[in-house]
Amino acid sequence: MNGLVIRGSHSVFTVRIDGEGEERRYLECRIKGKILRGVDSYYNPLAPGDRVLVEAAGQEGRITALMERRTIFARKNQKAQGPGPGRDAQILAVNAGMVLAVTTPASPPFRPRFLDRILIQAEAAGIPALILLNKQDLWGGGEEGEEPLRDIEERLEDFLRCGYPVLRISARTGEGLGELWEKVRGGTAVLAGQSGVGKSSIINALFPQAGARVGALNQKYDRGNHTTVLGELIEIPGGPGDTGETRIIDTPGLRRFVPQGIKAEEVVLYMREFAPLAGSCAYGLSCSHRGEAGCKILEALSSGRIHRDRYDSFLRLSEELKEGWK
Ligand SMILES: Nc1nc2c(ncn2[C@@H]2O[C@H](COP(=O)(O)OP(=O)(O)O)[C@@H](O)[C@H]2O)c(=O)[nH]1
Ligand SMILES: [Mg+2]
Ligand SMILES: [Zn+2]
DSSP states (O other): OEEEEEEEOSSEEEEEEOSSGGGSOEEEEEEOTTOOTTGGGSSSSOOTTOEEEEEEETTEEEEEEEOOOSOEEEEEOTTOOOSSTTTTEEEEEESOSEEEEEEOSTTTTOOHHHHHHHHHHHHHHTOOEEEEEOOGGGTTOOOTTSOOHHHHHHHHHHHHHHTOOEEEOOTTTOTTHHHHHHHHTTSEEEEEOBTTSSHHHHHHHHOTHHHHHHHHHHHHHTTSSOTTTSOEEEEEOOOTTOOSOEEEEEOOOBSOOBOSSOOGGGGGGGSTTTHHHHTTSTTGGGOOSSSOTTOHHHHHHHHTSSOHHHHHHHHHHHHHHHHOOO
């Protein structure tokens, strides 16, 4: 049987079996032996969005093969300690065709550096990203000490200028959801963003039945443990005129985001406005972009073509990747 991984931990996965009617069902599955090649290089062998082959084993299923992955959206997870060389690499979503980088004007406060990291990971994974500013209904109603709105506005304009589309929505009022639906329908999108920005609420707002279905799956699954380690894939049936199912992958409580599979000196290649300049520095690709004469990135910074906050993001992330975990 063919199936789609919906959610899972290290060892037990919920797989939705392909088929019509009765055939199309959810099975709790374990991986059979060590036959899944390539998964050793990650902390979690399978993630939501993976296509697998499954054989029935009583009430459960056994995963016997993993299909080729089109895209992998991962992060470094300090706590993850898998068996292979990439044991701190946690896959969040497989086969996503779009990354929805979710942020908010308030509650929690706007965190552009978190956004930068998600965008960098998306770029490295070759997945187009869209910035979703959720809780648009809170615009201007944030708590004291939160980012002044004109700063947020200015940063959003800069993201747009760099080539990242920005969509303002509210899962609460429904604002912008029609437009969001047009972007995601028929494809697979992964929602990424810090905890509390409203990822799960966005899914429920797009597909009210998702809550019930997610709840039912959760209940069943909660008998096991590790429920918060991975996210979950939600399938939204195609409506009239729709080409097919829409898939959205929800990611669990991310407090920190460190891109995976990127070397410190490669960060510039995955920042849209940096990348075209990186090779033209006087010292070429060996330029650290931190003070060398003839550095095109520093020139762009002083002329305002590169935003100071983005440069700051570049500095912090490349330092962090160089030093490794502390
Ligand atoms: N005001 C407002 N609150 C929202 C909106 N979307 C979500 N929330 C609230 O934000 C909190 C976190 O939402 P949740 O979906 O669990 O966030 P997640 O951690 O990203 O999945 C909940 O209390 C939601 O009711 C929104 O558009 N406007
Ligand atoms: Mg959530
Ligand atoms: Zn340089």
